[in-house]
Amino acid sequence: MKAVQYVEVGSAPEVREIPVPEPKPGQIRLRVLAAGLCHSDWFIMGLPAEAYSYPLPLTLGHEAVGVVDKLGEGVTEFAVGDDVAVYGPWGCGACAECARGRENYCPNAAKLGIHPPGLGSPGGMAEYLIVDNARHLVPLQGLDPVAAVALTDAGLTPYHAIKNVIDKLPGGSTAVVIGTGGLGHVGIQILRALTSATVIALDVTEEKLEHARSVGAHHTVLSNSEAPAAIRELTGGIGADVVFDFVGATPTLETARASVRVDGAIEVVGIGGGTVPTGFGSTPFGVSVRAPYWGSRDELMEVLGLARTGQLSVSVERFDIADAPTAYARLHEGTIVGRAVVVP
Known part of the structure; x- marks a missing residue:
């Protein structure tokens, strides 16, 4: 499959061919419909070698929506064909903050090596994405994936x-x-x-x-x-x-x-x-x-609800996956009005 990856510290992102991932027990594979670009991506790509701590190559994209393509063993919350948005700030799932849906403030994630997709874990700027747990998916319920993807962070x-x-x-x-x-x-x-x-x-x-x-x-x-x-x-x-x-x-x-x-x-x-x-x-x-960080899972549901009622929309410029490096360059230059979205 094609994926947009950060390959070498200090280099521009590249479109590369990588294997299609298989979901393990408890995981879900999505066929990605849209992935958003963000200045946070440039933040991690701008880190010097001594400060960069994530694996390389890293598939980018922490804003993602898609269709459930394959279920790992034991997953019952979703079915193949469901359209979903990815809740990005993954936590441990066991602490008090995670129990409240506030995985964005999980105190255990960093020490357990749990990272958001695209910000340490393989991200959504690819044809397929593995989501680690069903609790990190929210139903789209008919929203246009290209218009809605940026709501997972920018909303x-x-x-x-x-x-x-x-x-x-x-x-x-x-x-x-x-x-x-x-x-x-x-x-x-x-x-x-x-x-x-x-x-x-x-x-x-x-x-x-x-x-x-x-x-x-x-x-x-x-x-x-x-x-x-x-x-x-x-x-x-x-x-x-x-x-x-x-x-x-x-x-x-x-x-x-x-x-x-x-x-x-x-x-x-x-x-x-x-x-x-x-x-x-x-x-x-x-x-x-x-200094707030991201948001809670129930807040993502509320944001998507505002979009369904027409109270919220994102100005989007759409790019093919082959043009993702160009989109990132324009984001860095400040010439994107609204949000850039890659459609695999």
Whole structure:
């Protein structure tokens, strides 16, 4: 089968021919219908050799949907032919967090060598994918796989971040979204669906700001050193109740720190490598700063439910598997509007 793999540290991903995997007892094999590209993929491919700890070659793709193709011994929860989405943050399945469906916060996964598909385990950017356990599958129930695949991360991650602070976003509140790309443009829609907050979107080009307006942003501001003043002006000098930073670089985190109101919150979703100082005198009184990770299994079900009712959609650019390296290059260059999806 064809698979998109990271083969050598520092090299670009390649399309290679590898054997079709066979499911072991308790596992499920999917025929992949679509796989999403993410900046997290570039994060691991950008690690230096001394920091890279995953096996090579590594099949990429932690956003995946497919059709159940073959069942390992003992699997009864799904049948061949079922269309499913993959819940990516795999945990041990035995701890209190996993029991609550919050495998994204499993304290045992790393020490047990359990990794998400595409982020340590063989991923979904291939013709077939092995899923380790039936609990890591969620029924698609008729959703278009190409349109829905990015919801498994680009939808789930902002949804989880927003639900954490939803009590701070009643009517009359303001939410700032920094970075309106793959996750941010979905975050805008989730804010509009779940809250009555006014949404202010920040990005670096007018094209991206126009896209943000098209998916529901009330106001748009160029992301630069003048953005905090613009946010203060739009909020009557008070500042934003919550700032969601989908970039996570030092300049954007400084914008977040300078834009949040007293007793507000900053959700650092992006993995841009920046940090934000917090504490007495460095952030306004009462401000919480949090770095959320992915989301829970029930939250993925809720995200897919929003998509089925038409309240949530992902802007998608589709690529054949042979063009995946080109798609990754464009993602790295920042020329993808929305989310890139590979269709094997």
